Amino acid sequence: MPLSHPPLDRLPIRRLTSDDLLACADLSENRGWLREERKWGLLLTAGVGYGIDDPAGKGLLTACVVTSYGPGLAAIGMVLVAEAYERRGVGRRLMRHVLAEAGDTPLSLYATSNGQPLYEQLGFTSAGRSEMLRGRFTPTEPAPERTVRAATAEDLRPVLRLDQEIFGADRTHLITRLPAFADHVRVAEEDGEITGFGALWPNMDTHVIGPLIARDPGTAQALVASLAAATDRPLRTDVDTRHTSLLTWLKSNGLDQIATTTIMIRSLPDLPGDWSRRFAPLTVAAG
Template identity: 45%
Template sequence: MKPVAPSALPVRRLGLADLPHCLDLAQDRSWPREERKWRLLLENGEGFGIDAPDGGGLAGTVVLTRYGRTAAAVGMMLVASRHGGRGLGRRLLEHVLAEAGDATLFLCATEYGRPLYEKLGFETVGVIEARVGHFDAGDDPYGAGPGRDASRLAEPGRDLAALCALDIEVFGADRSRLLTRLFAFAEQVRVVERDGEITGYGAAWRSAGRLFVGPVVAEDDETARALITDLARDADTRIRIDLDHRRRELVSWIAGRGVPQSSTTSFMVHGGRALPGDRSRLVASFMSALG
């Protein structure tokens, strides 16, 4: 039978009914079967897929997560191993580019995927280090003390509006829908206050047997260390945190706490656009698929 051309394969919206097929596709590409993560992405974003022409589930997926009309993240770009090299990844990405409209698109790319993204107009603007290990809070952990701002557990009714206001300054885009979900998704959300105003926040959530620390937003490294320490100090498993490699003091600090580099990805933006907001205060992303 003659193979069907990629351009002839329809791209369709994915829903929660497709979750088992998404997990199978992830496993096929040696990714963990992260049901909670996929569920969040499919409920909060727009999943797109191509059905396998041989009837074997999904041939490829991608998820577009919009932040208002300003920016959007691209993630979970996967093509089944048996359908690789046929242009399905390009087909999916071109579909997302058309769907995104005028939004500034960004993504995290592996070395395997980066050439395709470059061909379609994405440019590397940074490098993200994924760090994985058992966090050691040490004998003198960051937290309450002279000259330090202690973090506390956030409360949705009390803190959500202020947290969203801080986040929109950092991202330059409205992520309130995602942050509202964060309180139910995460094990804990913590904030740091100074003079009655929230100056930083962070969250920790579980997937695939790891505790992910992110997002973390902070006005300085000391606030970031306090948040990370309080989020990770009691972890009963390895943590993962994704840091911009240019934050050398934080990278060195967390390496000294027993969390070495696991992998790196290229942070890419489409069309040479400047990202909105003040990302100097973005310490760690929520996850690579969300930024």
């Protein structure tokens, strides 16, 4: 006699831990995404994962991660539903659970075109667009001259101050993980003052540039050029479409748009911080 399973709307939603990393990567692969185990590892330790186990014992049937930045903001990312369970309400159920857990905390996320209608139904509104770029960096058009160097331990405090000012919330729990998570962290400075920083971290066969915080587009370009010179892998990054000069420069130097996403917010008039100096997220999954 075949085993019977509870209805999908009665399957328990549980907190995920770092022990679920491979199951999360398997779920990514199931949906045609990259496994991105390194990114999952960061998100599951710096944030809170939620998931529903497949009653047939085949890993996770749905999952997502929430990265909190205090009472003023949290970011939702990596919302996935296994192919066998799509369009059966489990993604909506998981999101409603996450919204209930968040309470009054404002939320942000980067939505694909497939996910955007659901998020709109759940009260999210569009706050902008982002382009994902990928390619081998070929320095055809040089970056403006800036002083860029490897970050040191002494840079941590000024970097955290600058990041909180520009991001608009406290990302200490993520920024302090960068030296171990990223292969390279660079800072830009002028007259002894740090004017920007960026990180280069490995993800499958690419290196991702993010976060990228800078005083102006020229400083952002100088940071990218310095980070790009440190790798022979293709680069990936996500850039707010309002940064037209950086996007044009990146495309002239070998990167191409491979996807677009909609930046969405809930219970907020707009994202906090200063978008004009916030060029790329660490990862869109963490806001």
